[in-house]
Amino acid sequence: xxxxxxxxxxxxxxxxxxxxxxxxxxxxxxxxxxxxxxxxxxxxxxxxxxxxxxxxxxxxxxxxxxxxxxxxxxxxxxxxxxxxxxxxxxxxxxxxxxxxxxxxxxxxxxxxxxxxxxxxxxxxxxxxxxxxxxxxxxxxxxxxxxxxxxxxxxxxxxxxxxxxxxxxxxxxxxxxxxxxxxxxxxxxxxxxxxxxxxxxxxxxxxxxxxxxxxxxxxxxxxxxxxxxxxxxxxxxxxxxxxxxxxxxxxxxxxxxxxxxxxxxxxxxxxxxxxxxxxxxxxxxxxxxxxxxxxxxxxxxxxxxxxxxxxxxxxxxxxxxxxxxxxxxx
Amino acid sequence: xxxxxxxxxxxxxxxxxxxxxxxxxxxxxxxxxxxxxxxxxxxxxxxxxxxxxxxxxxxxxxxxxxxxxxxxxxxxxxxxxxxxxxxxxxxxxxxxxxxxxxxxxxxxxxxxxxxxxxxxxxxxxxxxxxxxxxxxxxxxxxxxxxxxxxxxxxxxxxxxxxxxxxxxxxxxxxxxxxxxxxxxxxxxxxxxxxxxxxxxxxxxxxxxxxxxxxxxxxxxxxxxxxxxxxxxxxxxxxxxxxxxxxxxxxxxxxxxxxxxxxxxxxxxxxxxxxxxxxxxxxx
Ligand SMILES: Nc1ncnc2c1ncn2[C@@H]1O[C@H](COP(=O)(O)OP(=O)(O)OP(=O)(O)O)[C@@H](O)[C@H]1O
Ligand SMILES: [Mg+2]
Numbered sequence: 301x302x303x304x305x306x307x308x309x310x311x312x313x314x315x316x317x318x319x320x321x322x323x324x325x326x327x328x329x330x331x332x333x334x335x336x337x338x339x340x341x342x343x344x345x346x347x348x349x350x351x352x353x354x355x356x357x358x359x360x361x362x363x364x365x366x367x368x369x370x371x372x373x374x375x376x377x378x379x380x381x382x383x384x385x386x387x388x389x390x391x392x393x394x395x396x397x398x399x400x401x402x403x404x405x406x407x408x409x410x411x412x413x414x415x416x417x418x419x420x421x422x423x424x425x426x427x428x429x430x431x432x433x434x435x436x437x438x439x440x441x442x443x444x445x446x447x448x449x450x451x452x453x454x455x456x457x458x459x460x461x462x463x464x465x466x467x468x469x470x471x472x473x474x475x476x477x478x479x480x481x482x483x484x485x486x487x488x489x490x491x492x493x494x495x496x497x498x499x500x501x502x503x504x505x506x507x508x509x510x511x512x513x514x515x516x517x518x519x520x521x522x523x524x525x526x527x528x529x530x531x532x533x534x535x536x537x538x539x540x541x542x543x544x545x546x547x548x549x550x551x552x553x554x555x556x557x558x559x560x561x562x563x564x565x566x567x568x569x570x571x572x573x574x575x576x577x578x579x580x581x582x583x584x585x586x587x588x589x590x591x592x593x594x595x596x597x598x599x600x601x602x603x604x605x606x607x608x609x610x611x612x613x614x615x616x617x618x619x620x621x622x623x624x625x626x627x628x629x
Numbered sequence: 630x631x632x633x634x635x636x637x638x639x640x641x642x643x644x645x646x647x648x649x650x651x652x653x654x655x656x657x658x659x660x661x662x663x664x665x666x667x668x669x670x671x672x673x674x675x676x677x678x679x680x681x682x683x684x685x686x687x688x689x690x691x692x693x694x695x696x697x698x699x700x701x702x703x704x705x706x707x708x709x710x711x712x713x714x715x716x717x718x719x720x721x722x723x724x725x726x727x728x729x730x731x732x733x734x735x736x737x738x739x740x741x742x743x744x745x746x747x748x749x750x751x752x753x754x755x756x757x758x759x760x761x762x763x764x765x766x767x768x769x770x771x772x773x774x775x776x777x778x779x780x781x782x783x784x785x786x787x788x789x790x791x792x793x794x795x796x797x798x799x800x801x802x803x804x805x806x807x808x809x810x811x812x813x814x815x816x817x818x819x820x821x822x823x824x825x826x827x828x829x830x831x832x833x834x835x836x837x838x839x840x841x842x843x844x845x846x847x848x849x850x851x852x853x854x855x856x857x858x859x860x861x862x863x864x865x866x867x868x869x870x871x872x873x874x875x876x877x878x879x880x881x882x883x884x885x886x887x888x889x890x891x892x893x894x895x896x897x898x899x900x901x902x903x904x905x906x907x908x909x910x911x912x
Contacts, residue, residue, distance in 0.1 A: 319639065329912070369750065370912050380639040382646075390645035392753040393652055403747040406738065407667045416666075419659035420752035422652055464748070471639040 317345045319380055319472055319503050320366060326374030327361050327527075335361040337527035338375065343472075343505060343520075348498050350518035351507040352615070358527035359507035360400055363476050366505070367397050380471050393421075396470030398461045400477050404449040411436060411445040414464055421468035435463040439493075455486035462493060466502075473497065475506045479513060491517060511615040521615075523622060530622045539613045544571050544583035547617050548590065551579050551607035552598060559603050566597040572621070583617070584610070652753035657762055660749060664766035668731075668773075675770075676777075678730065683719045683778045684785065690715060690844070691786035712786040714879050716779075717872035718843030721806065723778045724771040725841075725865055728810025729834060732767035733818035733826055740823045740909050750910045760815060760906035764899065767811030768804070775803060792876055798884065799875040805891050806868045812898035813864065819905030841865030846873060847882050864894045 320343035327336040336358040343349040351359045364370030365377050368388040377384045380394040405413050411432055418428030436442045439459045444452060452460065458478065465473060475494075479487040494504060494517060508514055514521050515535045522532045531538055552559055556575040563582055564573045569590055571583040584590050587610060598605050640648070668675060691712040739746035749759055783790055817829055840860045842850075847870050850857035860866050867890050870882035881887075 364912070367751065369747070369910065380645070381642045387642075387646055387649070389649040389653060389753055389755055390642065392751055393645055393648065394639055395751075397751055399744075399747055401744065403745045405663075405745055405748060407670075407735070408663070412666065416659060416663045417748065419662060420656045420749070422655040422753070 318342055319345050320349070320505060321378045322362075322366070322375065323377075324375035325362070325365060325372055325377050327358070327365060327370060328373045334527050336365070336372075339524070339527070339529055341522060341529070341532075343503065345503055346498075346501050347519045348494065348504045348506060348517050350514045350521040351505070351524060352509065352511070352514045352521055352619075353507075353524040354509055356526075357509075357524050359509075359524065360476055361527075362524075363397075363474050363505065363507055367395055367474055368392055394471040396465035396468065396473045398458075398465045398473075398475040398478055400480070402454075402457050402461070404452075404457060404460060404464075406449055408449070409445065410441060410447050410449055410452065410460060413449060413460060414467055417464045418467050423468065431467055435467060439463045455482050458482060458486070458490065459493075462490065466497065471503065473502055473504045475504065477507055477509070479508070479510065487513075511619070515615050523615075523619060525623050531618065535615060538615060538618045542583065542613050542617055542621050544585055544613055544617070546584050546587040546590075546610045547613055548582045548584050548587075548594065548608070548610045549579050550582065550594060550598065550605060552603045552605045554603050556580055558601070559598060562597055562601050562603075563594065567593060579607075581620075583613075583621075649753070653755065653758060656752040656754040657758055660752065660759065660762045661766055661769075663749075664762075665769075668766075668770060679723060679727065679774045679777055680781065682726070683723050684781050686719055686722075687715065687782050687785045691788060691790075695787045709788045709791065710879065712788045712790045713792070713877045714846060714873065715786075715844060716782040716790055716792070717876050717879075718841070718869045719782045720775050720778055720872050720876075721865055721869040722838055722841070722843050723774045724806050724868065725810045725813070725837070726834075727771040727774040728767050728807070728812075728814040729817055729829065730814075731770035732763050732811055732814025733821075733829065736818035737823045737826045740819075744910075746910060756907055756910060757903050759910075760819075760903045761899075763906075764808065764811035764815050764902065767814045768807035771807035771810050772803065775807070791878065793878045795875050798871070802868075802871045802875050802887075802891075805888070805895065806871065809864060809868070809891055809895040809898065812895055812902050815902030816898045816905060819902055819909055837863055837865050842869040846870065846880055848880055864891070867891050867894070 320341065322339050322341045325336055325339040328334050339362060351362060353359050361370055365372050366379055366384060368384050368391055372385060379391050382391045382394070384391045405416070408416065414432035414435055415428050418431055419425070423431065436445050439462070441456060441460060441463070444456065449457065449460070462475070462478065479490055482490065498504060506517065518535060520532065520534055521538060523530045523538070531541070533541065550559070550563070556578070560573045560575050560580050563580065564570060567582065567584070567590060569585045571585060573580065573582045575581065591608060591610060594608060595605050695708050750756055752759065783792060817833070818826060821829060841863055842860065842865070847857065847860070847866055850860070867882070867887045871884070871887040871891065873879050873881035874884055874887065
């Protein structure tokens, strides 16, 4: 079997608790666009699993293949043990999906969107009615029940799509960038909902390009870029894997190439030093006493430091380390 | 916030594959129910769009013209014959419009940027059956329209209309015609770029209707041989001729041609429609 086995933390592996599995999953779109390229993933029951990657990394395509809407061109994918390509109807019974775009049924009202979704998934008329009403209460949309979905704000529409996706109690919930375009308040409200679902044992696969979201919510994270898996672990382990205690950012005028060289030579604790966007970034192992040395060294070589900061390593650091580029272009 | 119920445990793969049959049936019914609800909610638009065109056709050709002495088909018996022939054509036309309007037009939005069809595609049933459901609900719309139009076609004309209903033919032909037009709608809606679908009416539907044996019977085209042969590619011709056989004693194309060709068109449009639908919703 493939390398993903060794990457699994202890106790994580195939077996009855594995609810999502991909083996060398690949999607090549016409025009030889390798959107997903040999992806191996394994998600355990009850996990919030994150797919983190920049625009075009292949997150939506991966979620699309797992939810039967995108047909893989190679490899295999299983949800709840069901091969999604061979048995899409069986697979669709166990998943709930919040797509990246608003796919609410505009011919129906807010309440009807939920009601008919319940019916699609085999809920009786009565159950579907009471569940639709209950969910609207729970997601604070009850006062909009009779409104057309076009009258909802972006955040409300997003809440309604989450309500719709969990209505039939899917074993696995997929959310594709659920908080993109939400204001901070709505984002936190959605995080709370996902937290509650997680507490109730819901398995969740979530895609995002927000570091904070991945850090805050996910038990484990797969960092992907250009359709390839770059790293897979818990957020804490990923941050530790960078092997630094702090990230020092130096802003100064002048030839930053030269400044980077100076710092590389003069700061013994520095692990990595590079520069972009007018700042020098430096990974440091022992941060105590480093900052004064940075200023001293820079000024001795004729640089005047206008800003200096140090932060704990974040997922962003991890990402820059892995790809050599910033996640927010 | 109130409690969130804990998620279901996952049934075994075997159980899921077994329950796929049942989930398909239920989902299919629910989709149909959804379409009925949309129809009920849009009755305000459905009625005028269904009734106006047939009413105007019948009113001008079979009421106004005879009254102002500009009768089509002459006067007296010939005028009555024309009115009778037009009844069948108007019903065929209404069914075809319904197929396109209730299946193809909504797809502009459903396949549009937001792809709102997606939630229905995710219902636990095969994608091909989501497409078939659209055809069936389009067929139902067509049947409903035909029922509404029938009284107009029979009552409005100033000249008497002689109907002679052949029930076995009517009861088999009407569903077949409705199905065929639903499938035609699916083909149009999936095979044309969504943005050009509204243009369909101008460049595709208009020729179909004018060359669809609505105002004249197919056999009467005999003097223009090339046209008579050319219009044979038009499915509407077979429908109108079939309805002539079902409703009137006017001359009509042989049913031995009407049924097989309509079944053939139905199969063709179903195939084109389903494969087009899959192309749109799966990638
Ligand atoms: N239907 C399609 N046809 C052709 N190429 C596609 C299609 N869908 C996606 N792609 C390409 O596949 C790659 C991955 O796209 P995907 O939507 O999976 O990325 P993503 O990680 O979800 O990005 P974003 O953060 O922007 O949503 C991109 O290069 C995209 O252009
Ligand atoms: Mg995406």
